[in-house]
Every structure is written in C-alpha cells, then in structure tokens.
Amino acid sequence: MTSSPAKPRLRLVLVDDSEVVRMGLRALLNTDPTLEVVGEGRDVATGVQTCLRLRPDVALLDIRLPDGTGFDVCRQILKNLPDVRVLILTSVADDTLVDEAIRAGAHGYLLKEIDSRGLVSAIHDVAAGKSILDPAVTARVMQIVRSGGATANTLAALSPQEKRVLALIAEGLTNKEVAARLNLSDKTVKNYLSTVFEKLHVSRRAEAAVIYAQQKK
DSSP states (O other): OOOOOOOOOEEEEEEOSOHHHHHHHHHHHTTSTTEEEEEEESSHHHHHHHHHHHOOSEEEEOSEETTEEHHHHHHHHHHHOTTOEEEEEESOOOHHHHHHHHHHTOSEEEETTOOHHHHHHHHHHHHTTOOEEOHHHHHHHHHHHHHTTOOTTGGGGSOHHHHHHHHHHHTTOOHHHHHHHHTOOHHHHHHHHHHHHHHHTOOSHHHHHHHHHHHOO
16 A cells, blocks of 8 residues: 655745744744745845745745835735735734735734744644634734624624625735626725725724634634
C-alpha cells in the first residue's frame, strides 16, 4: 500500500520592521511541518517586492512600518496577486484599524500575544478562505456594535441580496469586487451597503462584518 503524497507546505512571507520579531516568527513557524517561511520584508517597499517575487500563500503583515503601513502592503499585494491571503499581525487592538484592515482587503487581524497553536491555526484558516478576527478585537468591535444599538438576530432584517452583499464585505472584498461578483453596479452595491448599515445600526464595515460573523453561526 503506497502512502499518499505529502501535502505541500503553506508558503509564508513575513513583513515587520523588527528583525527580532521576524526571526522569532520564522523560528516558530518553520518548526511546523505544514508551514514554510519563504521570505521577509522590513518595510512597505521590501514587503511588496518580496511578495510579488515569491507569490506566497499567506502574507503576515505588521501595521506600523517605516515607510507606510501594512495596509499599504496589503493593497499593493492584492492589486497584483489577488489570490494571496493577507493576515494582519499587530500589537494594536483598535477598532478603527480593524475597519481599515477590512477596507484594505485583509483576510484576518490578529494580536501578537496569540499563542503559537492559535497562530498556526489562524494561518491555515485564512489560507482555506476563512476570515479571522482576534477574540480581543472581536470583543472590542462587538462592544461598539452593542453600544450602537445592534440587537440579536439583526441579520433577519436583511433581504437575501443584502445578506449576499454583507457576506462578501465580511470576506474583505471592496465594493467594486462585490459588484463584479454579484453582477451589480458599484452604485447599487453602495446603496445596498447603506441599507445594511442602517438596518444593523452600524456605521463601519468592520462592525457589520463582525455582526455577520457572529450571527451566521
């Protein structure tokens, strides 16, 4: 009986301005037989260049970089390599940054205090197409949502098409990408999103995305 061929390891690129952080992540992740760190970047320029050259499965990005932000890296990567999955890995838990991460197209937002098992699991989940929010970040955003008046089962108020739009927004797609996926105009998607925000009693994409992630379960 022949054994099945080994599954290819997920190829990762790390972008962080701290060499110590990059070394630590590389040492940690390379001990897992399912992962392989193939490249690193210390700023926006080297991060984008490395990703374009190596075409990783997942890019792990810090937010604060010397020549810009991880969101800049995210936008440039996805503009050229839309199949790359992007995971923000930061020490900052801020709902406005989560909102910006979603707008930039990131597929996950994690805090650096996550344990090694959680990080490896999150990388696999993001690579598999899931959207990931750190529990601490989710708690912060949900607190904002609750204070804004959102209640349980708010998704029930949405029409089927509004739910489809929200589902794609929760995946990190832009309005233009949602329009292309659903064969709608950009203006129509914007109108749907405005209605969704009104029905959910929120004003940010991150808040709507968290409600969707919590209530679709």
